[in-house]
Amino acid sequence: MNxxxxxxxxxxxxxxxxxxxxxxxxxxxxxxxxxxxSVFYAEKQAIFDVDLDIGKNEVISMIGPSGCGKSTFxxxxxxxxxxxxxxxxxxxxxxxxxxxYSKKIDVVELRARVGMVFQKPNxxxxxxxxxxxxxxxxxxxTDNKVQLDELVEKSLVRCGLWNEVxxxxxEPATGLSGGQQQRLCIARAxxxxxxxxxxxxxxxxxxxxxxxxxxxxxxELSENFTIAIVTHSMQxxxxxxxxxxxxHLGKLIEVNETSQVFxxxxxxxxxxxxxxxxx
Amino acid sequence: MTEQITEATPMKDTTRSxxxxxxKKRHAAEKRFQWYGRLSIAFGIACVLFLFYDxxxxxxxxxxxxxxxxxxxxxxEKLGLTPDSSEEEIRAASFNSFFKKTLREKYPAAETRxxxxxxYAVFTSDMPLILRDMVIADxxxxxxxxxxxxxxxxxxxVYVKHALGTDSDISRMGDFQRSIVDDLHQRxxxxxKFNAIxxxxxxxxxxELAGIRGAITGSFLTLMVTLLMSFPIAVATxxxxxxxxxxxxxxxxxxxxxxxxxxxxxxxFGLLGLAVFINFFGMPRSVPMVGGFVLTLMTLPTIIIxxxxxxxxxxxxxxxxxxxxxxxxxxxVIHHVLPLAMPxxxxxxxxxxxxxxxxxxxxxxxxxxxxxxxxxxxxxxxxTVLPVQIFLWSDSPERAFVEKTSxxxxxxxxxxxxxNSTAVWLRKRLERRW
Ligand SMILES: Nc1ncnc2c1ncn2[C@@H]1O[C@H](COP(=O)(O)OP(=O)(O)O)[C@@H](O)[C@H]1O
Ligand SMILES: [Mg+2]
Numbered sequence: 001m002n003x004x005x006x007x008x009x010x011x012x013x014x015x016x017x018x019x020x021x022x023x024x025x026x027x028x029x030x031x032x033x034x035x036x037x038s039v040f041y042a043e044k045q046a047i048f049d050v051d052l053d054i055g056k057n058e059v060i061s062m063i064g065p066s067g068c069g070k071s072t073f074x075x076x077x078x079x080x081x082x083x084x085x086x087x088x089x090x091x092x093x094x095x096x097x098x099x100x101y102s103k104k105i106d107v108v109e110l111r112a113r114v115g116m117v118f119q120k121p122n123x124x125x126x127x128x129x130x131x132x133x134x135x136x137x138x139x140x141x142t143d144n145k146v147q148l149d150e151l152v153e154k155s156l157v158r159c160g161l162w163n164e165v166x167x168x169x170x171e172p173a174t175g176l177s178g179g180q181q182q183r184l185c186i187a188r189a190x191x192x193x194x195x196x197x198x199x200x201x202x203x204x205x206x207x208x209x210x211x212x213x214x215x216x217x218x219x220e221l222s223e224n225f226t227i228a229i230v231t232h233s234m235q236x237x238x239x240x241x242x243x244x245x246x247x248h249l250g251k252l253i254e255v256n257e258t259s260q261v262f263x264x265x266x267x268x269x270x271x272x273x274x275x276x277x278x279x
Numbered sequence: 280m281t282e283q284i285t286e287a288t289p290m291k292d293t294t295r296s297x298x299x300x301x302x303k304k305r306h307a308a309e310k311r312f313q314w315y316g317r318l319s320i321a322f323g324i325a326c327v328l329f330l331f332y333d334x335x336x337x338x339x340x341x342x343x344x345x346x347x348x349x350x351x352x353x354x355x356e357k358l359g360l361t362p363d364s365s366e367e368e369i370r371a372a373s374f375n376s377f378f379k380k381t382l383r384e385k386y387p388a389a390e391t392r393x394x395x396x397x398x399y400a401v402f403t404s405d406m407p408l409i410l411r412d413m414v415i416a417d418x419x420x421x422x423x424x425x426x427x428x429x430x431x432x433x434x435x436x437v438y439v440k441h442a443l444g445t446d447s448d449i450s451r452m453g454d455f456q457r458s459i460v461d462d463l464h465q466r467x468x469x470x471x472k473f474n475a476i477x478x479x480x481x482x483x484x485x486x487e488l489a490g491i492r493g494a495i496t497g498s499f500l501t502l503m504v505t506l507l508m509s510f511p512i513a514v515a516t517x518x519x520x521x522x523x524x525x526x527x528x529x530x531x532x533x534x535x536x537x538x539x540x541x542x543x544x545x546x547x548f549g550l551l552g553l554a555v556f557i558n559f560f561g562m563p564r565s566v567p568m569v570g571g572f573v574l575t576l577m578t579l580p581t582i583i584i585x586x587x588x589x590x591x592x593x594x595x596x597x598x599x600x601x602x603x604x605x606x607x608x609x610x611x612v613i614h615h616v617l618p619l620a621m622p623x624x625x626x627x628x629x630x631x632x633x634x635x636x637x638x639x640x641x642x643x644x645x646x647x648x649x650x651x652x653x654x655x656x657x658x659x660x661x662x663t664v665l666p667v668q669i670f671l672w673s674d675s676p677e678r679a680f681v682e683k684t685s686x687x688x689x690x691x692x693x694x695x696x697x698x699n700s701t702a703v704w705l706r707k708r709l710e711r712r713w
Contacts, residue, residue, distance in 0.1 A: 083602055085525065111605035118603070122596035124615060134614075135604045188604065 023256035037091030061237035064247035078114035115189035121181035123173035135192035179210025338685025397456035433486035433679035486679030497662030504571020517586035541580035549644025564646035578631035589623025622709035
């Protein structure tokens with residue numbers, strides 16, 4: 001921390017007023033658009049005026065030092081921040097051109113369309129079957145048990161979990177290994193047929209082998225879903241994502257093709273981060 | 280820090296011996312502390328054992344009752360009845376004089392008034408009524424001889440249990456009565472049987488006829504009212520405060536007050552119940568409904584506090600998972616939080632109910648201390664409860680009530696132990712969940 005050659009990150013990002021995100025934050029024909037978005041926890045601002053597009057069927061990763069607001073930003077996208085009393089979101093966020101913060105949008109519906117996977121695997125302390133079936137039940141997606149069984153099987157198959165759990169669907173999900181639990185959480189999220197899946201450091205609680213399995217799964221899912229993933233592992237970002245967004249102290253510094261971000265970053269801060277000088 | 284170390288290095292041996300001395304002290308202190316703990320636990324166990332020994336040694340006798348098996352001739356002439364007599368005729372007959380006459384014939388030695396009354400006093404004063412009920416139940420016994428298992432009077436009972444064959448004079452019996460009991464004993468007519476009366480009768484002025492059925496029923500009805508009122512209210516309050524209420528001055532105020540309420544002496548709740556339910560709403564006195572309301576006020580804070588604690592203990596990640604799936608707040612609570620918090624809530628409820636079961640003071644305030652002979656049939660019948668019954672008996676002068684008191688305490692403790700063990704069991708199950 002006290003090495004002389006390291007630039008003080010706070011001083012470096014001191015751009016008064018509107019700062020400019022470098023790279024290509026905006027896209028043609030995006031799935032989600034985020035404009036002039038700021039987030040506050042009570043008086044404290046956690047996200048500063050971010051503009052970003054998330055493309056159809058792309059995997060975009062968000063990286064940055066811890067506490068820079070990655071989770072906060074991600075949670076804006078399905079309004080999970082609504083559950084925090086002191087949290088206030090400003091700006092214009094759209095999913096397929098629909099303002100997701102407008103009064104007409106029901107968060108229940110929104111969260112069915114924008115699913116979420118959390119850092120720590122958090123299966124419900126119920127059976128494996130019930131975990132996957134839960135979303136379908138509350139959203140009324142199936143009419144009968146046969147359809148529900150099918151949906152559960154399909155979701156588990158897609159997450160590569162079916163063969164591992166098909167004989168123990170009625171057993172508690174908490175008995176699965178960490179990696180299996182996380183894949184179950186992904187199965188649970190895709191069972192309701194979302195368009196976008198948000199993942200907040202989905203592998204940080206997993207061992208390397210489980211991480212590899214989940215990364216492979218993310219890769220497969222990207223064919224059908226738009227995925228926004230927060231990660232603290234640059235290797236992971238490089239492996240799974242097409243675009244990478246670098247956050248720094250609540251500001252979106254740079255958005256570019258992943259390969260470019262890791263080989264030829266445009267912004268000084270990004271470079272310092274990926275070369276390990278900030279972190 | 281650095282200076283100390285450099286200074287100490289040349290005196291390695293002294294530091295070591297210093298350290299060793301210090302270590303010894305520390306070990307000694309640790310040992311001492313462990314012994315304090317052991318001693319206090321031993322003291323606690325000794326107190327409990329003494330309490331149990333005292334109660335059981337005093338109370339076990341109450342589970343047995345002395346009976347006197349005596350042959351009685353239901354002489355139709357003496358009774359003025361025939362086997363064909365109607366129930367009304369039987370009711371009108373004087374079983375009192377019949378019973379006394381029968382006894383006098385068996386013990387002609389009773390000549391003076393005093394001796395005669397001592398003879399009658401060997402048996403419970405309800406004996407003529409019991410004989411009448413026997414005849415009503417089966418009139419054909421008129422004109423036959425029957426061996427009747429007659430309930431002994433409490434003095435006889437105490438004498439048989441504690442003084443028979445010894446010189447001690449612990450009962451209030453006269454010499455003549457004593458000689459009769461000794462005689463009955465010698466002739467093998469005295470028998471100690473399981474005291475079913477204690478469980479099937481309600482309170483009575485006669486110790487040998489007094490039982491706890493009324494009090495148990497009263498306790499049960501009162502607790503039911505308490506449970507039905509307090510559980511839903513407390514759970515709803517806890518859920519609202521934990522999951523829905525905004526954190527502001529007002530909810531802080533409510534929280535502080537709930538915690539304060541838990542510390543209010545229960546007798547105050549009794550006074551409140553008296554003022555509100557009886558004087559203001561005009562509800563009847565001495566009834567389980569009002570008792571239940573008062574105990575609800577008393578147990579609410581207990582259940583609310585433990586329910587909130589068990590809701591708090593549900594990991595936030597579960598709520599996040601449910602909300603992230605698109606569950607509404609209410610769905611999250613009902614589908615996920617409540618099932619996980621329920622064992623803890625039930626534990627708190629059972630502990631609250633156990634408190635309520637043992638509570639006396641507030642019930643005295645609303646008149647549940649009356650002498651009530653009938654078993655209450657509903658929550659609006661006058662009733663008493665087990666701890667109040669204990670209180671009443673412990674206040675009675677008859678020696679026989681001493682063992683009744685202890686026996687009733689044993690029954691109450693049994694209920695409390697069962698309830699608390701259930702609570703512990705539930706808590707264990709809760710722990711096993713995650
Ligand atoms: N629930 C919250 N209440 C108050 N401040 C919060 C809350 N969550 C996050 N923050 C603050 O917002 C900032 C960004 O946090 P977060 O989004 O969790 O960062 P990251 O996920 O990048 O590590 C941090 O300074 C953090 O202290
Ligand atoms: Mg985070």
